[in-house]
Amino acid sequence: MDVRGKIALVTGGSDGIGREIALQLQGAGAEVIVTGRSAAKLQAMASLGFGTIAGDLSTTEGVDAAVDGVAGKSLAVLVNNAGVGSDYELDRPDTLDSAAHCIRTNLDAPIALCTRLLPILRAQPEAAIVNVTSGLAIAPRAGGSIYCATKAGLRSYTQAIRHLLKDSNVRVIEALPPVVETNMTAGRSGKKMSAADCAAEIVHGIRTGKSEVNAGMVKILQLVHSVSPALARRIMIRF
Template sequence: MDLRNKLALVTGGSDGIGREIALQLQAAGADVIVSGRSAEKLQAMAALGFGTIAGDLSTPAGIDAVVNGVAGKPLALLINNAGVGSEYELDDIATLESAAQCIRTNLDAPIALCTRLLPVLRAQPEAAIVNVTSGLAIAPRAGGSVYCATKAGLRSYTQAIRHLLKDSNVRVIEALPPVVETNMTAGRAGKKISTHDCAAEIVRGIRTGKSEINAGMVKLLQLVHSISPALARRIMLRF
């Protein structure tokens, strides 16, 4: 995809991976709108020349704000990047709201945005949807059951709509990051990829026409999974 002069929307684009994706899309010549929850971070992005939309995608009002924010604009690239973790604990009923918020943000919101913005994407000569899932969509880790479930659900949804849109002008891409150095992973031990390097792989995949972008160590996980899904699950459940 030639990104020059394309209008892109990056949800969760004021921080973390989303911010780096937005910066690199802008450097490639795209016009970029970012959405987010932090007024301060959105103001900083606006100062860098980005369009901004304030909205919490765990709420219907936040989804409405994003849809209305691009209404009437020639949107050609939708990047569903916004995501949150969950404090869910299997034996703690009080954490069910955290689980629900994770599901609303990570799964319900991308489905809603794909559905509501598809007519706009169809109206462009060339368009794409990029759903950012995770290596944990391939095989889950026990410590993040709800988060993993949302990413696995989004992976399944992405594969299904890719088939539904295969004869259209809208490409459907899945990006699968590994563990990335972000606020969400702060305090976690182990090897992490930088947001810059992760975003670079995603943007490169969009430009070169990939349908699935496996970033960093996810390439190795995919290889293990292709040989033995059971082995991949055993490794990741203890991760």
Template sequence: MDVRGKLALVTGGSDGIGREIALQLQAAGADVIVTGRSVEKLRAMAALGFGTIAGDLSTAAGVDAVVGGVAGKPLALLVNNAGVGSEYELDDVATLDSAALCIRTNLDAPIALCTRLLPKLRAQPEAAIVNVTSGLAIAPRAGGSIYCATKAGLRSYTQAIRHLLKDSNVRVIEALPPVVETNMTAGRGGKKMSAHDCAAEIVHGIRTGKSEVNAGMVKMLQLVHSISPALARRIMIKF
């Protein structure tokens, strides 16, 4: 996809991977609108020349704000990047609220935005949807059961709508990051990919027409999974 002159919407685009995706799309010539919850971070993005939409995608009002924010605009690229973790504990009923927020943000919101913004994408000569899932969509880790479930659900949804849109002008791309250095992973040990490098692989995938972008170590996970799904699950469950 040639992104030059095209309008892109990046959810969760004021921080982390989303911010880097927005910056790199802008550098490649796209006009970019970012969404986020932090007024200060959105103000900083606006100062860099980005359009901004404030909205909490865990709420219906937040989804409405994003859809309304691109009304009348020639949207050609939707990047569903916004995501949150969950503090869910299997034996703690009180953490169900955190689980529900994670599900609404990571799964419900991307589905709603794909559905509600598809007519705008169809109206363009060339368009794309990018759903950012995770390597954990391939095989889950026990310590992040709700997060993994949302990403696995979004992966399945992405594969299904790719088939539904295969004869249309809308390409459907799944981006699968590994553990990336972001606020969400702060304090977690182990090797992490930089947000810049992860975004670079995703943007390259958008520009070269890939259907799936396995970033960083997810390439190795996909290889293991292709040989033995059971082995991949055994490795990742304790990750």
């Protein structure tokens, strides 16, 4: 897809991977609108020429704001990037609220935005839905059960709607990042991919028409999984 002159919506686009995707799409000539929860970060994006929409996508009001924010615009690219972690622990019922917040943000919101914005995307000569999942959608780790479940659910949803839209003008792309240097992973040790490098692979996938973008080390995980899903699960469950 030639993104020059096209309108793109990037959720969670004021920070982390989303911010880098927004910057790189803008650099390639797209008109980019971002959603976010931080007024200060959205103001900083506005100063760089981005359209901004304030809202928490874990709420109905936040999803409504995103939809209303692109109403009447020729939206051609939807990037469902916004995501949060969860403090859920199996033996602590008091963490179920955190689990529900993660599910609403990571899974419910992308489904709602795909559904509600599809008529606009279909009205364009060419369009793309980009759902950002995770390498953990392939094989989960025990310490992030709810996050992994949301990303696995979004992966399954993405594959299903790709088939449903295969004869349409809307390409459906799944982007699977590894551990990336963002605020969400600030407390984790080990090797991390930069947000800019991860975004570069995702934007390249959009521009070259890929259906799946395995960023960084996820390429290796996919290879292991293709040979032995059980081995991939054994490796990642303790990751």
